[in-house]
Amino acid sequence: MGITLNFSVILTEIIFVLISSLIFLIDKFIKNKNYAFYITLITLVLAFYIVLFVPFGEFTYAYKADFYSSVIKLFLVGGTLLISLISYSYLQYYVNLNSGEYYGFLLFSLVGAFLMLSGMDLVTIYLAMELMSFPVYFLIALNYTYYRASLEGALKYFIVGSLGSIFILIGLGVIYYFGGTFLLQEIFNKLAQNFYFKEFLIGFIFLLIGFSIKLSLVPFHMWAPDAYESAPVPITSFIAGIVKFAVMATLVKIILIGFNPLKIEIGEIFIPIILASILIGNVMAIKQDNIIRMLAYSSIAHAGYAGLGIISADYAGYSFTIFYMLIYLIMTIGIFGILALLANYKRELLHIPSMASLCEKAPFISFLILVFMFSLAGIPPTAGFIAKFYVFMSLIKTKYVWVALIAIIFAIIGAYPYLRVLKVIYMDKEPLEFYFKYDFAFLIPVVLTALLVLLIGVYPKPWTDIIYKTMYFYISSLFYYS
Amino acid sequence: MPSLGHYIILAIILFLIGLFGFLTRRNLIIILISIEIMLNGLIVLFAAISHFTKDISGYIIVFFIIAMAAAEAAIGLSLVVLIYRRLRTIYSDEIIHFKG
Numbered sequence: 001m002g003i004t005l006n007f008s009v010i011l012t013e014i015i016f017v018l019i020s021s022l023i024f025l026i027d028k029f030i031k032n033k034n035y036a037f038y039i040t041l042i043t044l045v046l047a048f049y050i051v052l053f054v055p056f057g058e059f060t061y062a063y064k065a066d067f068y069s070s071v072i073k074l075f076l077v078g079g080t081l082l083i084s085l086i087s088y089s090y091l092q093y094y095v096n097l098n099s100g101e102y103y104g105f106l107l108f109s110l111v112g113a114f115l116m117l118s119g120m121d122l123v124t125i126y127l128a129m130e131l132m133s134f135p136v137y138f139l140i141a142l143n144y145t146y147y148r149a150s151l152e153g154a155l156k157y158f159i160v161g162s163l164g165s166i167f168i169l170i171g172l173g174v175i176y177y178f179g180g181t182f183l184l185q186e187i188f189n190k191l192a193q194n195f196y197f198k199e200f201l202i203g204f205i206f207l208l209i210g211f212s213i214k215l216s217l218v219p220f221h222m223w224a225p226d227a228y229e230s231a232p233v234p235i236t237s238f239i240a241g242i243v244k245f246a247v248m249a250t251l252v253k254i255i256l257i258g259f260n261p262l263k264i265e266i267g268e269i270f271i272p273i274i275l276a277s278i279l280i281g282n283v284m285a286i287k288q289d290n291i292i293r294m295l296a297y298s299s300i301a302h303a304g305y306a307g308l309g310i311i312s313a314d315y316a317g318y319s320f321t322i323f324y325m326l327i328y329l330i331m332t333i334g335i336f337g338i339l340a341l342l343a344n345y346k347r348e349l350l351h352i353p354s355m356a357s358l359c360e361k362a363p364f365i366s367f368l369i370l371v372f373m374f375s376l377a378g379i380p381p382t383a384g385f386i387a388k389f390y391v392f393m394s395l396i397k398t399k400y401v402w403v404a405l406i407a408i409i410f411a412i413i414g415a416y417p418y419l420r421v422l423k424v425i426y427m428d429k430e431p432l433e434f435y436f437k438y439d440f441a442f443l444i445p446v447v448l449t450a451l452l453v454l455l456i457g458v459y460p461k462p463w464t465d466i467i468y469k470t471m472y473f474y475i476s477s478l479f480y481y482s
Numbered sequence: 483m484p485s486l487g488h489y490i491i492l493a494i495i496l497f498l499i500g501l502f503g504f505l506t507r508r509n510l511i512i513i514l515i516s517i518e519i520m521l522n523g524l525i526v527l528f529a530a531i532s533h534f535t536k537d538i539s540g541y542i543i544v545f546f547i548i549a550m551a552a553a554e555a556a557i558g559l560s561l562v563v564l565i566y567r568r569l570r571t572i573y574s575d576e577i578i579h580f581k582g
Contacts (some may be wrong), residue, residue, distance in 0.1 A: 123542070124537070127546055134554075141564065152565075155561050159513065160559060163517075165550070169524045169547065170524065173524060173527050173528060176528065182543070225580070351556075
């Protein structure tokens, strides 16, 4: 078996890197800065088709395009498409941010997520994770012209993120010392023959520390609210939605392909981390007055809910983890799209008590906020309920009933911060000055995500089916190799 | 002729020096230098393992880590320069806008 250099497999990444480099090159010479948005939009629509038609296959040992990674790439491209639409309407009001670099960094970060999803090698996954997170530091720091403290948030994210990458490297060192390889497939073969169980587990714990810094799980969550508040609003949805989705999908992939024989022990390691993140995320969200900080703490809790599927150590549970992150991606894009509109016309509205009687000035927007808040809290006709339901069901099926019970109690606590926003909007009466007009680039992403939330809440079967099928292909490929 | 154990001890000592500086110092430049020291300890670890097991992939990741450390230093320094120009400080205990 020789090394194959099949360039058609990595066509998407090549196109993305070329186009974002092009944006960086020509940005100096073009006066009208909206050109970068159109280039990005065309690239992403093109990428949608390319990801659909790219052949599956390997590019050396380090990269493999398969069904799982292609499906998740499709979701990521769709999410970034909607986020770039939100960015377009946001940047019309925050003109100093409106430069080609904004979209160039967005595309570079997406390339990193793609490479990370299809990496078959821990080194590739590490490098791609760095490529994904470096542009995000700059995107947070770009906001300093409007909000001086945003430099502090970027610095905190940078320092914590570099510490996380060091921890990933320690994990790689431990795995390389005992196993002598970085390839996920060979790690699986060594583990299947009962070599070095404990040592690989220690290496995985170090990897997990690095990944949970990116996912903002609990002992490493302190950067999240500051970084989220200091970023521009569309970038916040990028960090919370796209980056977390890609990291969680990669974590599931590493467990499935590489550390599959260890998956029960890994689930047991996850129990305290996940329960603590759900509890702390929900409790800290209660006392926040800034709605973006509130959503940052809730995103800590939501990463925790998604991790419940990993505890169950079951292939269906893993697919429900991915499903939960997909739903969370949809909800984040919707709610941050609305917040971007509010910030465009009146930035004080991001403070929760000043949102009072928004329902009289903007009934449609208030209704959309209601849909997304119900979905985040997990109330039945919405997708958030279905996602939580599946995750808890997979836990109960695998005999972790007590974990499911504790998590459900924490989820009830977590409904308060969302319902408080609705109470302020619909029940408090205060005079409010607020004028706005609907915008094409705002309406498409927000209405689309609201419809998706309601649709998946009523009829979730095709989405869970496609995600479960990707898992099924992985499992069958594992049996084929070993 | 030093053995693999010696190199691993050297790597651990370098890493702990970096971690100590990272946790105790308040100057942002020193924090960046500490991150570089930790990465150098890891480079020593990978190169030593690769040398003693006659396996090439350790050397490859060494080059990747060097490039990644350079990129990280560039990002960190540009952030620190921007912070010094805007907030007039480079001490981490004076940058206290966000609380809780």
